[in-house]
Amino acid sequence: MSARLRRGFFDRSVHEVAPDLIGALLLVNGVGGRLVEVEAYHQTDAAAHSFRGPTERNAVMFGPPGFAYVYRSYGIHWCLNFVCERKGSAGAVLIRAIEPTVGLATMRRRRGTSDQRLLCSGPGRLCEALGVTGTQYGLPLDASPFAIFARSGAVDVVAGPRIGITKAADLPWRYGEKGSRFLSKPFPAVAAAAYRST
DNA sequence: TGCCCGATTAACT
DNA sequence: GTTAATCGGGCAA
Secondary structure (H helix, E strand, C coil): CCCECCHHHHCCCHHHHHHHHCCCEEEECCEEEEEEEEEEECCCCCCCCCCCCCCCCCHHHHCCCCEEEEEEECCCEEEEEEEECCCCCCEEEEEEEEEEEECHHHHHHHHCCCCHHHCCECHHHHHHHHCCCHHHCCCECCCCCEEEECCCCCEEEEEECCCCCCCCCCCCCEEEECCCCCCCCCCCCCCCEEEEEC
């Protein structure tokens, strides 16, 4: 049985935390699955919501690491982030896709589809499947309704350019599990850098 | 106050 | 491949 992640896990650079999250188990109110795709956002990164300084929306990013940053995307969808980077460097990791494993019936009902591959393959989709909304904004990641467990075995992690951004679009700060069928999009075969993580 | 646009998705052609 | 849906944040005026 793998260990439940404590807040200290997130008290590191987003570039360390993001690849370490691949293969971890994320549950929200007992529903969720295995993390297969995330993206890192650093404060010095023009694509990060924290780039222009604190506002009402991104305030939690400027607080201590280990908390949830939830925001509305395109006025329609919710997106879930894990706040990282203590010491004034406001960063977060965007949760982009999970392999659904726990609470499949609940996720199918919330999503309105039985296609397991489309349940949680995308930041908006996984929030809908896991029931994440603005009510989880600012909540600690090591307490209910969240439960996150470290991966139990070695995982092949690949990195590539992030999705859906126009600023700093060249930075390879998207991380995923190599070959997963549950990615929101495949990684570019040529550009992707691969490495093995334990 | 007004305007533009976005860390998206699903339903089109 | 293209586009509508839908609305708050951020910036100019």
